[in-house]
Amino acid sequence: MDPLVAKMFAAAIVMGVGSIGPALAEGMVAAKAMEAIGRNPAVSDKLVPNMIVAMAICETCGIFALVIALIILFAI
Amino acid sequence: MEAVSLASHTQFMIGPVPITDGVLTAFAITLVLAILLPLLMRGAGVIPTRFQSAMEAFMEFMLRTFTTAFGNEERARAFAPLLLTLMLFIAIANQLSFVPLVNQVVLGEHHLFRLPTTDLSATIALAILVLVISHGIAFAVAPVRHIGDYIKVGHLLHAKTGTQWMLALIELFLGPLELLSELAKVLSLSCRLFGNIFAGEVMVGIITGLSAYTQFFVVWPVNVLGLLVGFVQAFVFTLLSTMMIANTIRPYLDLRDAKLGKVTEGSTGHASVHP
Numbered sequence: 001m002d003p004l005v006a007k008m009f010a011a012a013i014v015m016g017v018g019s020i021g022p023a024l025a026e027g028m029v030a031a032k033a034m035e036a037i038g039r040n041p042a043v044s045d046k047l048v049p050n051m052i053v054a055m056a057i058c059e060t061c062g063i064f065a066l067v068i069a070l071i072i073l074f075a076i
Numbered sequence: 077m078e079a080v081s082l083a084s085h086t087q088f089m090i091g092p093v094p095i096t097d098g099v100l101t102a103f104a105i106t107l108v109l110a111i112l113l114p115l116l117m118r119g120a121g122v123i124p125t126r127f128q129s130a131m132e133a134f135m136e137f138m139l140r141t142f143t144t145a146f147g148n149e150e151r152a153r154a155f156a157p158l159l160l161t162l163m164l165f166i167a168i169a170n171q172l173s174f175v176p177l178v179n180q181v182v183l184g185e186h187h188l189f190r191l192p193t194t195d196l197s198a199t200i201a202l203a204i205l206v207l208v209i210s211h212g213i214a215f216a217v218a219p220v221r222h223i224g225d226y227i228k229v230g231h232l233l234h235a236k237t238g239t240q241w242m243l244a245l246i247e248l249f250l251g252p253l254e255l256l257s258e259l260a261k262v263l264s265l266s267c268r269l270f271g272n273i274f275a276g277e278v279m280v281g282i283i284t285g286l287s288a289y290t291q292f293f294v295v296w297p298v299n300v301l302g303l304l305v306g307f308v309q310a311f312v313f314t315l316l317s318t319m320m321i322a323n324t325i326r327p328y329l330d331l332r333d334a335k336l337g338k339v340t341e342g343s344t345g346h347a348s349v350h351p
Contacts, residue, residue: 056312060264063271070274074082 007076011069018065025058082274084195085186097188098195101178105168105192138163141315145322151329155321158209162202163314169193170273170306173280174299193273199266206317207262210324218328226251265316272309276302 033051037044084096119125124132138160142152169192172178181188192198214222228251232244280302283295 052308053312053315056308057316059272060268063268063275064264066275067267067271070082070271070278 007072011072014065014069014072018068019062022059022062025061026055029054029058082196084190084197087183087186087188096195097186097190098192098198101172101189102169102192102198104189105165105172109164109168135160138314142318145318147322147326147330155318159314159318162206162317163310166193166202166269166313167307167310170310171303173277174303191273191277193269194277196266196270199270200262202269202313203262203266206265206320207258210321211258213321214324214328217325217332221328221331226254261320265313265320269309269313272305273302276305 029051033047036047084098086094086096087100088095116127117131119128139149139152139156142156142159143149146152146155172189172191178189179187211222228244228247232241232248234240234244276298279298280295283298284291286294
C-alpha cells in the first residue's frame, strides 16, 4: 500500500471512530439539561451557559482525535 | 492539501530566535491592546458608558467564578489580572480572522500574519505558563509540603504495622505519577485550544477553495461557528487554568491563613490536620 493511501486511511479511521464518543457524551449532557429545564423553566438562564461549557469540555476527546488526524496528514 | 500548513513559517531571525508569522501576530495583538484599551477606558466615571457597563458586568461574572475557586475575594482580586489578560488575549487571538485584510497580507510568497492560537507552540507556551505559575507559587508558599505531596515519605515515617509499611511503600512509588498527570493537564489544555481553532481555519480554507461559487455565501455559517467556538474556548481555557491554579495553591494558602487567623469560604477557620 502506498504511504499516501495509508495516511488517508489512517486519518479517516481516526476521525470516524473518534467522533462517536464526544457525540454521545454531548447528547447526554444536553438531554439532562433539557430535562431540568422542562421540569423548571425558570432556571434555564443559569443552566444553558453551564451546559455550553460542559459540552466544550466533552468536545475535547474529539479534538484530540482531530489533532492526531491532522498530524498524520500534514506532519508525517 | 494546501489549505493551512501545520507548522509556522519563519519570516526572519533575531539572533538565535526565529520570528514566525504567529509570533508577529501575537506582538501585533499585544501592541493594539496596549494602545486601544486605555483609550476606550478614558471616559470612565461614576455614570458608566455602554462599553464600561459591559466590561463591568463581565468583570463581576469572572470575579464570582474566581471567588468560588480561590476561596475569598482578596485572593480572587490578586489573581484576576493574570487570568483576565489570558482570557482577553486568547479571545482576540481566536477572532482575528474577522478583521478584514489580516489574512491577505503577503510577504514574498507566504502570508505575513497567522492566528497565534493556530500554532501548537503558542498554546503549549500558554499552558506551560499556567503550570509554572501554579507550581512556582506553591513552592513559594510552602516548599517542603509541596514536595511532600509528590514524594510521600510522611507515611513511611509513621508506619507501624506490616500493612502500613506496604501501603507506605506503594504510596512512595505512586507519588511521581502525579507529575505525569500535571503533564497530561498541560497537553490537554493546549491541544483543546489548538484543535478547535485550527480546525475552524482549515474548514474555512477548504470551503473557500472548493470553487468560485462557494467563496462568499457558503462559507459564512462555518465562519459564524468559528466565532462562537473562539469565545467558548477562550472561556474554557481560562476556567480550567483557574481550577488548575486554585487546586494546587489553595490547600497551602488555607493553612497559612488559618495560622494567621483569617477565615476563608469553604474552611472551618481551624488548621486542618495534614498527615
